[in-house]
Amino acid sequence: MARISLEHIRHAYSPRAKAAGDYALKEVHHEWEDGGAYALLGPSGCGKTTLLNIISGLLQPSDGRILFDGKDVTQLSTEERNIAQVFQFPVVYDTMTVFDNLAFPLRNRKVPEAEVEKRVNEILEMTDLAGMAKRRAQRLTADQKQKISLGRGLVRANVNAILFDEPLTVIDPHMKWVLRSQLKRLHRQSRFTMVYVTHDQTEALTFADKVVVMHDGQIVQIGTPAELFERPSHTFVGYFIGSPGMNFMPASVDGAMARVGDQTIALANAPALKGEGRIELGIRPEFIKLGRDGMPVTVNKVEDIGRQKIVRATFCGQPLSIVLAEDDDIPTDAKVSFDQHAIGIFSDSWRVENQSSGQGG
Amino acid sequence: MEKTWNNKAWFLVLPVLVLVAFSAVIPLMTVVNYSVQDTFGNNQFFWAGTDWFVEILTSPRFWDALWRNLVFSAVILAIEVPLGILIALNMPKHGPGVPVCLVLMALPLLIPWNVVGTIWQVFGRVDIGLLGYFLNSLGISYNYTQNTAHAWATVIVMDVWHWTSLVVLLCYAGLVSIPDAYYQAARIDGASRWSVFRHIQLPKMKRVLLIAVLLRFMDSFMIYTEPFVVTGGGPGNSTTFLSIDLVKMAIGQFDLGPAAAMSIIYFLIILLMSWVFYTVMTQSDAEQS
Numbered sequence A: 001m002a003r004i005s006l007e008h009i010r011h012a013y014s015p016r017a018k019a020a021g022d023y024a025l026k027e028v029h030h031e032w033e034d035g036g037a038y039a040l041l042g043p044s045g046c047g048k049t050t051l052l053n054i055i056s057g058l059l060q061p062s063d064g065r066i067l068f069d070g071k072d073v074t075q076l077s078t079e080e081r082n083i084a085q086v087f088q089f090p091v092v093y094d095t096m097t098v099f100d101n102l103a104f105p106l107r108n109r110k111v112p113e114a115e116v117e118k119r120v121n122e123i124l125e126m127t128d129l130a131g132m133a134k135r136r137a138q139r140l141t142a143d144q145k146q147k148i149s150l151g152r153g154l155v156r157a158n159v160n161a162i163l164f165d166e167p168l169t170v171i172d173p174h175m176k177w178v179l180r181s182q183l184k185r186l187h188r189q190s191r192f193t194m195v196y197v198t199h200d201q202t203e204a205l206t207f208a209d210k211v212v213v214m215h216d217g218q219i220v221q222i223g224t225p226a227e228l229f230e231r232p233s234h235t236f237v238g239y240f241i242g243s244p245g246m247n248f249m250p251a252s253v254d255g256a257m258a259r260v261g262d263q264t265i266a267l268a269n270a271p272a273l274k275g276e277g278r279i280e281l282g283i284r285p286e287f288i289k290l291g292r293d294g295m296p297v298t299v300n301k302v303e304d305i306g307r308q309k310i311v312r313a314t315f316c317g318q319p320l321s322i323v324l325a326e327d328d329d330i331p332t333d334a335k336v337s338f339d340q341h342a343i344g345i346f347s348d349s350w351r352v353e354n355q356s357s358g359q360g361g
Numbered sequence B: 001m002e003k004t005w006n007n008k009a010w011f012l013v014l015p016v017l018v019l020v021a022f023s024a025v026i027p028l029m030t031v032v033n034y035s036v037q038d039t040f041g042n043n044q045f046f047w048a049g050t051d052w053f054v055e056i057l058t059s060p061r062f063w064d065a066l067w068r069n070l071v072f073s074a075v076i077l078a079i080e081v082p083l084g085i086l087i088a089l090n091m092p093k094h095g096p097g098v099p100v101c102l103v104l105m106a107l108p109l110l111i112p113w114n115v116v117g118t119i120w121q122v123f124g125r126v127d128i129g130l131l132g133y134f135l136n137s138l139g140i141s142y143n144y145t146q147n148t149a150h151a152w153a154t155v156i157v158m159d160v161w162h163w164t165s166l167v168v169l170l171c172y173a174g175l176v177s178i179p180d181a182y183y184q185a186a187r188i189d190g191a192s193r194w195s196v197f198r199h200i201q202l203p204k205m206k207r208v209l210l211i212a213v214l215l216r217f218m219d220s221f222m223i224y225t226e227p228f229v230v231t232g233g234g235p236g237n238s239t240t241f242l243s244i245d246l247v248k249m250a251i252g253q254f255d256l257g258p259a260a261a262m263s264i265i266y267f268l269i270i271l272l273m274s275w276v277f278y279t280v281m282t283q284s285d286a287e288q289s
Ligand SMILES: Nc1ncnc2c1ncn2[C@@H]1O[C@H](COP(=O)(O)OP(=O)(O)O)[C@@H](O)[C@H]1O
Pocket: A013, A024, A042, A043, A044, A045, A046, A047, A048, A049, A050, A051
């Protein structure tokens, strides 16, 4: 178990990389607390696997340092870093039995056979593979393979961290839910630092205490699920978290007033804008009211999704999604109003803090 | 859909059947025909029954050649397979080195058999050959035309030089099909170099390796041109393998009957061996699935 610090990590797969665009990881400066359960969330190709491989030592970063509990491990091998990792692509040694597959990481480390037996049996139980322990690991279904792969990651005691790279992609939804709760339980018991990569926001939000959102080779926000929802620090987090995503519209700001098209919207506080930037106003669909008072809007479509209704509308020439409760009715000639405290102002995609809070007051 | 029986199908495969008949069945039947008859020229044939088979199977000459051939095949397999695996394991998997290595490896395979023989025949000569002259000037009295051990060594080294590449290329094809994730997982699991070979690389190479062994066995069991060009089967009969012996008998001595009988025995041995290999291969496949 260890606190893992990433200091100004950058990585390019080509040694000739120059421009920022050549880097698969642009700059990651971040600390994973000892014993934390993190979800690393981001779309495919944003650099999640690259980051994990750098932590586990499968990949040497082009720049930057990695510290475990303050000790520089950048030059250390995977073996010396003592990290368990479960891969996106399930790996099964099909010359061995299922039991031997799970025992492999332990036996390689000369763990006494009695201990091996005990650990492996626990994992077999947990992954529901006990029935096939003595079988050769051949001709397995995709989810059996993934479970074995996962099991080999969990079997070791005293690892510094366990990294999961989309470990449950091909497992059916029910089993996925079971395994995820097992992982959570295991985390509570063992207090290993865990990093769980996924591109599925529900998965991230249910597994982790802290969600790390990555976009285009950088970390854009770290926070609890509620923070990500209420105060996205980047427009990407706004889009990516929540369904439907946050509404963004070009705006201009004057003090505590924002203008969108020909509408003026009062803000709770004046944002601390610095210099010129592309200004956008963001509001989650859940914080928009549709009623008889407010600003004019055109309702285009209403989608009924069970307990909620999603209204697709046009506001000042911009598309606007609104989430309403199932029994809210939509008046003809409806008007919209925004919850003042839920409005965010974004400059060049990054959230702008309020003047008061920006000055620490 | 209902199957319709249509005799036109036979008509369509007829050309192939005719081709097979002319290229395989008829020559084979001719050999069978010779093997059970005796001839004194003038196209006069006398029924000889199984005489020739008995003669071959009781002649020490045949057993010696067979034994020599089996030893030869065993030796070259014992060298070429491990060596081929070793080279394949050390070939680069990415980058500009790949095509260079592949071309280098394919080169010996592209040279015709008799040219390979000639190359080594000249290479090993004591008077003008680079190897022969060099060894002798080092004080090693190497002479493949007079010393049995030297003749064997030359023929074996030549075969290894010519055919190890085949094993390398087949193994390499198996190796490059292993996804990187396997090696990464092995590193995370703390696997030793040997474990990686035993549990990741060898299983992936197993099928191609069996094919390589089969091909190399059959080919070395039928080897003719290269030793014939280099040693002519000598000194004495020391490098006279089955096919060289067969040709000596059929063309050198014009003993068509015994030669035909020997061909059939030879053919049956190869057929048997191939069947054994095939069974082993399909069995290990069945085990796998
Ligand atoms: N071995 C590699 N060689 C070159 N580029 C790579 C390699 N692996 C990943 N990349 C590139 O790096 C970027 C990040 O990839 P990756 O870390 O696998 O993303 P993710 O896991 O988030 O889907 C992608 O643009 C991908 O094309």
